[in-house]
Amino acid sequence: MEKELILMYARQSRYTPADWHSTMHSHYFTEVLLVTEGVGELQLTDRAIPLRPGTGVVVNPYVLHTEHSSKKSPLAYLVFGVDRMRLADLQAAELDVVSFRDDHHTFRPLLDFMVQEYTDRATDSAIVLNHMVTAVMTVIARDRWQMLPADSAQVPRDAQMLKDYLDAHFKEHLTLADLAFILHLDKFHLIKIFRESFGDTPMNYVLTRRLAESMTLLRTTDYAIGQIAEIAGFESQSYFNQVFKAKINVSPSLYRRLAHASAHALQET
Template sequence: MALVSNNLSADNVSLLYVRQSEYQAADWHSTMHSHYFTELLYVIGGDGRMQFEAHSEVLKPHSVIVVNPYVRHTETSSTDRPLHYIVLGLDNIRLAKDELMVENFYHFTDTAGEILPLLKLMLQEASRQLQGSDRINQQLASVIVRLFIRANKIHLISPVDRVPRDGQLVKNYLDNHFKEHLNLDQVASALHFDKFYIIHVFKHAFNDTPMSYVIHLRLAASQELLENTDYAIGQVAMITGFDSQSYFNQLFRAKVHLSPSQYRRLHR
C-alpha cells in the first residue's frame, strides 16, 4: 500500500534542540522515558545500547538512531568505553516505511561520514548564538533528515495526534522521578503547575491519574529487580519508591496476584 505522505518534506522539521552528552557515572540517569517529538541520536564514541520496552539496539561510533514520538526508550553506556553522542529534538515529523509499517525507531551507520560534520557545525552555532544561528541550525537539521531518509529509504508522515505538551511534561517528570517519595504537591512545585491542573491534563492525555501511573512504574521496576537481583524484598521496596515493605507487599499482591517472593521464585 502506498504511503500517505501528507506532502511532508524535511522542510516541515522544527528543530527543538541540539546537544551533546557523555557518560559520567555520577550523573547519568538511564530511565525509560518518551517524547512528544522525534529524537535523532548520533554516537561520536564509546559503546552502549538504546533500550526499548522489549528490545535493545547496540550503539557504536557512527551509529545513527531515530526514535519516533511517544516511544519509551533510554540510553545505557559501557563503563570501559563511555558513550558520547549528539542528539537532536525534531518536532512535526515521524518516520515510516509505509503507512502499515511505522516502526518505533530506525537505525543505520553513517559509514560515509556525511552527518557528523553537520552536527558539529550545529553545536558550534548553538554555542556561539550569533545572528542567524537558529535559522542556520534549522536548515542543517532539514539537511540531516534528508540524508537519513535517503540512506534508509523511508519517508516522513504526519505526527500522531499530539498529547498536550503539559501532559507530556508531567509524564516525563514522573518517568524520571518515580523512585522518589513523590506526591502531587511535589510534582506541582517542580513543574510550577497547579496540582489539580496536573491531574486534569494527565488524565486527558493518558487516561490515567498521575499517582496511578507512578504505581505502575514502581511495580514494573520492582518486577525487574526481583527477576534480576538478589536484593531483599525490603530493599526492592525502598529502591522503587514504596514507603514500606508491608505496603509494597500488599499492592504487589493486589496488582500482580502473587507475593513478591512468589513472583521471584517463579521468574528465577
C-alpha cells in the same frame, strides 16, 4: 512533510559516572543520536539496541528509553531533538525506534556543525539549524522510512494533563473511573483523546510505565521480585510475573540475569 522541522537542541553527551542517570524517560519530540566513541546500549521496554561508533538511532515521541554505557569504553554521542515529525515505515506503520549506520561519515560533520551552531547562537542560527535538521532527517529517512507530521502543539490540553498525571501516579492503583473523577472528564473522552494523541490507551500506558520501572529495579537493585512488583504498582507478584513474561517474553528473574550479564559484558568491553 510540508512543514519545515524545528530543532529543539543539539549537543554532545559523554558518559561520566557522577552525572549520568540511566532512568527510563521519553520526550514529546523525536530524538536522534549518533555514537562517536565507546560502547553501550539503548534500553527500551522490550529490548536493548547495541551502541557502537557509527551507530545512529532515531527515537520517536513518547517512546520510553534510556542509555547504558561501558565504564571501560565510555559512551559519547552527538544528539539532537526535532519537533513536528516522527518516523514510520513506508506503509505508515507505527515505529518506536529505528537504527541507521554512518559508516561513510555522512552525518558526523553535519551534526558537529549543528552542535557548534547551536552552541554559538550566531545571527540567524535558528534559520540555519531548522534548514539543516530538515535536510538531515530527510537523508536519514529517504528510501527506508517515512516522515509523518507530529506537531506537539496539536496535543490537546486534556490529553497532556492526563499523561502528566499518569507519569506522576502510575505506581498507584488507578482505574478509568478514578481518572475521570480526578480530572473532571468523561472516561470515554479520556480514552479517545489519549489514543489520538499518544497512540495508546491510558491503562496500557500505565502498564508500560510500570514495566519500565520494574525493569530498572531488576537491573539496578537486589530487591526481591515481590518487592519490585509492589514498588512498581502491580497488584500481586503472580500478576507481575504473568504480565512481564507476556510483554517482555522472559520472566523477571531471567530478565535480571540477562541484564546483569549484559552489564558485566559492557564493563568488560
